Amino acid sequence: MRTVALVSAAWLWSGAAVAGSVLEAETVASRFSGGFVADPAAGPEAPSGRLHALMVPVTVPALPGRTIYLQWRDGGPDGKVTRQRLWSFVEVPGGGARMKFFGFRSPADWVDAQLRPDRMAMLTLEDLVAYPEQCDLPWREIDGAPEAAIPAGCRIVTQRTQRTMELSAVIRVTPEGFAYREAGRLDDGTVVFQLPPDGDYLFRRQ
Numbered sequence: 001m002r003t004v005a006l007v008s009a010a011w012l013w014s015g016a017a018v019a020g021s022v023l024e025a026e027t028v029a030s031r032f033s034g035g036f037v038a039d040p041a042a043g044p045e046a047p048s049g050r051l052h053a054l055m056v057p058v059t060v061p062a063l064p065g066r067t068i069y070l071q072w073r074d075g076g077p078d079g080k081v082t083r084q085r086l087w088s089f090v091e092v093p094g095g096g097a098r099m100k101f102f103g104f105r106s107p108a109d110w111v112d113a114q115l116r117p118d119r120m121a122m123l124t125l126e127d128l129v130a131y132p133e134q135c136d137l138p139w140r141e142i143d144g145a146p147e148a149a150i151p152a153g154c155r156i157v158t159q160r161t162q163r164t165m166e167l168s169a170v171i172r173v174t175p176e177g178f179a180y181r182e183a184g185r186l187d188d189g190t191v192v193f194q195l196p197p198d199g200d201y202l203f204r205r206q
Contacts, residue, residue: 023139025097028146028173029066029089033057035077036177036203049075051082053203058086058120062128063102065090069114081111086128089139097139099148099171103129131156135167146173165192170200177203 036053052073060067065088072083086102104110105127113119135154139146147170154167169182180201183194195201 023097023141023146025065025089025091025139028097028099028139028148029057029068029087031146031173031178032068032070032087035206037206038180038201038203049079051201051203052077052079054114056114058114059117060086060088060120060123062124063088064100069120071111071114081107084110092138095138099137099139101131101135101137103131105129137169137171147171163192172200174202177205179203 032055034055036055038051038053040049040051052075054069054071054073054077056069058067058069063086068087068089070083070085070087071081073079074082084104084107086104088100088102090098090100092098110119110123110127113123132154135150135156137148137150139148141147149170150168152168155164156167157164163186165184165186167182167184169180172179180203181194181196181199184192186192
């Protein structure tokens, strides 16, 4: 199966969130449900306004673990959809929670699917773009907060440009919601994109 980029940053490739106590998949997944908003970030790759995130638990029999549908909209809750993903939280024996990323081969076909359980249940692996297993995020409790990072060495081939990139992402649960940053770079070290351009998106629960 061909893979695609949900990519992450030049300053993230250390794979920081590997130490710390392990967390159960159910515990982590329960923190990602509802509506969230993050203030806009500066830079050419950043959304033009506030970034609104909708995160909905869904049942997708084709995927392992507990699955969360994620949708980002630029500028408002009815703004342009800029991202759709499925986050699947699975339990690894002796290793705690890991999170798998899935993209959509035809994202526009599934924008409203989270409102219809029957539609989400119809999803198959052929409808999705799977990220390599080495890109799974291990979740740990670090300094009292759940945190995860894509391990160093996660590489994908983008669906649109067919370029190979190394990915990096860090997600951290906060009292208000969660913090998120990501980036991707080519094999020659060129940074393809970095979101946000500086720091984290700080999503606050609405």
